[in-house]
Every structure is written in structure tokens, then in C-alpha cells.
Amino acid sequence: MVRVLPSLHQSVRQHGHTSKLPGTQLPARMPSMQDLSLVDVLKIGQHGCFYIAKVTRGHCKGYRLVTCKLTMKTMPQKILQSEIKIMKKLGYHRNVVQLLEWNVLEEPYILIMEHVGRHNLKSFLQSNRSQLSGCRELQSKLTSAGYFISLGMEHIASRKIVHRDLAARNILVGRFPQECKIAEFSMAVDISVSGAKKQMRGSRNSCIPFRWYPPEYFTDGIYDLQGDVWAFGILLWELHSLGTSPYPGFETAKEVVINICSGYKMAAPLMCRREMYEVMEFCWTSRSEERPVFSDIARYLEDVVENDADYVKIEDCFEPNVPLGCSPPWSQSIPCQEETYMRDWMVRVNCPRGDAPRVGGSLTSLL
Incomplete structure (x- = not known):
């Protein structure tokens, strides 16, 4: 069962601050698992699982269907920080999956990418x-x-x-x-x-x-x-x-x-x-x-x-x-x-x- 992450405002109320990875700028609004409904498994990898997910609350840069990566609890923050920076540096290319948003408040970390297929x-x-x-x-x-x-x-x-x-x-x-x-x-x-x-x-x-x-x-x-x-x-x-x-x-x-x-x-x-x-x-x-x-x-x-x-x-x-x-x-x-x-x-x-x-x-x- 997927662990539900708190929203950004809930985290602020509970801890009085927002935690983030050093050197990684947070999106304007952090997406949470409450915003997503996991539809199907794309792949189970060494460092995380890829899912097809529906955006059930709010929006994700116009996407209603997205690719969602949930990282393992053992994933070091340094590796996740590097992955986000690299995907942001790559920008858009039609043959490279595009990073849309991410949640780095607490485990499991979430990376939300464009939907490609099943x-x-x-x-x-x-x-x-x-x-x-x-x-x-x-x-x-x-x-x-x-x-x-x-x-x-x-x-x-x-x-x-x-x-x-x-x-x-x-x-x-x-x-x-x-x-x-x-x-x-x-x-x-x-x-x-x-x-x-x-x-x-x-x-x-x-x-x-x-x-x-x-x-x-x-x-x-x-x-x-x-x-x-x-x-x-x-x-x-x-x-x-x-x-x-x-x-x-x-x-x-x-x-x-x-x-x-x-x-x-x-x-x-x-x-x-x-x-x-x-x-x-x-x-x-x-x-x-x-x-x-x-x-x-x-x-x-x-x-x-x-x-x-x-x-x-x-x-x-x-x-x-x-x-x-x-x-x-x-x-x-x-x-x-x-x-x-x-x-x-x-x-x-x-x-x-x-x-x-x-x-x-x-x-x-x-x-």
C-alpha cells in the first residue's frame, strides 16, 4: 500500500518549516499522493517504481495522466537531488521523458513526469x-x-x-x-x-x-x-x-x-x-x-x-x-x-x- 504524503501546508503546520533537498528549488505547490491515483505499474527498478497515475486533484501543467516514480526508502537524498537537477538540465526533447513536478518533503519521494504509454x-x-x-x-x-x-x-x-x-x-x-x-x-x-x-x-x-x-x-x-x-x-x-x-x-x-x-x-x-x-x-x-x-x-x-x-x-x-x-x-x-x-x-x-x-x-x- 502506498504511503500518503502530507501536503506542503500540512507539513508547515506540523513542523513549522518545509524540508527540501539542498540546492533543489521546490515547485510552487508540492504535489502529494493525495493528488494522484496509481493506475498501473510500468517498471520496478533498482532505485524506484514507475507507475501510470491519474491526477485526481488540481492539475500538473495541463496533464491529467502522468508517469509517477516513487523512490525506495533507502534512496540517498544526494542521488535524488542529482536526478532532479539532471532532468531539469535536460529540459524538453521528444525522445527524453520530461520532469514535471516532484515532492521531496519526506519518503517516499515522488517524481512526476509526462505520460508516455503503458x-x-x-x-x-x-x-x-x-x-x-x-x-x-x-x-x-x-x-x-x-x-x-x-x-x-x-x-x-x-x-x-x-x-x-x-x-x-x-x-x-x-x-x-x-x-x-x-x-x-x-x-x-x-x-x-x-x-x-x-x-x-x-x-x-x-x-x-x-x-x-x-x-x-x-x-x-x-x-x-x-x-x-x-x-x-x-x-x-x-x-x-x-x-x-x-x-x-x-x-x-x-x-x-x-x-x-x-x-x-x-x-x-x-x-x-x-x-x-x-x-x-x-x-x-x-x-x-x-x-x-x-x-x-x-x-x-x-x-x-x-x-x-x-x-x-x-x-x-x-x-x-x-x-x-x-x-x-x-x-x-x-x-x-x-x-x-x-x-x-x-x-x-x-x-x-x-x-x-x-x-x-x-x-x-x-x-
Whole structure:
């Protein structure tokens, strides 16, 4: 049962003051659980539970249906303070969940965000697996979903924020594939502030999503912006395997970590298009400085999405009961040459007229 929080005025009457997190400005009116009716569970996370909730009293910046995060009683105030500051800094982006209001008077703390949908990406893929498997446009839809998530991550990285928990379970889904929004910033770090490097170095005793973490974290305890790129590659694998947990062949954390540090890479999911698996492979480059940046990933995926919209296989235009042999000879697919897709794209975009490729975290450094 959810504990009901007092309103701001009740707290003032009882204690003679309002408590708040240091450095966190309170909204004009603090929302309480009395203002909300919890409708359904979206996800249960390491640092809190996400719910769909109705605003039953007052208003929440025009929203009647919202996403509500109730944090665990063990959540340190410092972590919650950081999460609020980071979400406020991110502002609005169509592929990042927007923070509306919050209550930091007492436990359980409440974060109220915009309503997106009734699923996180992992549960959406798993519950709709049979329907998605039969969709003729599945690969295009999965590519589009990856593109929109990359746009959100490009925005987050541009604000000097490292997410550190990028996974399908932390993507909220409305209309698929275009409405995929990145959520859960309880582990995020703002690397533009002083002392951020210490936060980026992991503690051996901290609880981390090890299946999404890069090898440099396990060897050197470092997780920076390029660590999010590695995690994005894992997320793409989750997406194209329709919600399968990463490294399905390994049962224990020790097996996963040893294989990651030894250079093991997961094989392409069944029916995954070659362009997308190449993106995964680039994200999983062992040397972090040689991984692509999110701006390059977003530009490449944008080209793939536009190409899907501009071209169609001729056989897809015929009725299913028409034999494929009745199609004109020019409708037959032509085998693709090797070394195309991402490599050729980067050469065309970044190396016009024989110019030298860009370096410093760009995809071209891998060519």
C-alpha cells in the first residue's frame, strides 16, 4: 500500500518549516499522493517504481495522466537531488521523458513526469513478440525505434550527461516506433560539474547493470560518454532480439564479465539486418575512444530510415498468392557488394574528395 504524503501546508503546520533537498528549488505547490491515483505499474527498478497515475486533484501543467516514480526508502537524498537537477538540465526533447513536478518533503519521494504509454520497451517487445514477428515492416520499425532513441541520447550527451543505465527496460514506449523516450536518471552523472570524474569511477561495491557495461569499467572502473555508446549497442541487440536479455548463453555475472573483458561479442539476432548489426559492432569496439559518438550514430540511422522510406522491394508490391516467378526479371534482388553500409556511408559523408577522415571518437576512426 502506498504511503500518503502530507501536503506542503500540512507539513508547515506540523513542523513549522518545509524540508527540501539542498540546492533543489521546490515547485510552487508540492504535489502529494493525495493528488494522484496509481493506475498501473510500468517498471520496478533498482532505485524506484514507475507507475501510470491519474491526477485526481488540481492539475500538473495541463496533464491529467502522468508517469509517477516513487523512490525506495533507502534512496540517498544526494542521488535524488542529482536526478532532479539532471532532468531539469535536460529540459524538453521528444525522445527524453520530461520532469514535471516532484515532492521531496519526506519518503517516499515522488517524481512526476509526462505520460508516455503503458509499457517500457522490454515489456512491449516481449508481450508483442508474436505480432511483431509476423510484421513485414518489422526491420524498418526496429531501425526507426533505434534512430529515435539515438536522437534522445545525442541530446543527453550534448548536455554532458552520462546516463549509465541505458537499457530497454528504461525506455518508455507510447506509439511504436516513433514514441520511445529515455527515462530513469538515478544513476546519471553530469560530467560538466566539478568532482564528476570521481563519480564516473565506479565503486567495486556498487550495484550496476553489468550486462550493459563496457570492458573498461571492469578493468579500470571507468564509465564515461563512450560507455553509454557501448550500452546503446546492447540496447539495439535487445531491440532486434525482441526483448531477450543480453548474453543469453551466460548465466552468472562472473561469466558475463570475463567474456566481456576477453573481447566476446554477441552474434547478430535472428533476421537482424546487416546495417544494424554493424552499428552494434562499432558500439562494441574495445577501445572506448574509437567508438562512434551519438551524433554520428543518429546521422547514419537517419540515412537508413530515409532509405527505407524511399525504396521498396518489388516482390512486396504483389499479392501473396501470386507466384514470385511471375514477377518481372528486373524485380529480382541484386547481391550487395562487401564492405558497404556504414563504412561506405562514413566515407561519403566525412571524406569528400579524398579528404582525411575525422578522428577523435568518430566512426571514421575505425575505417
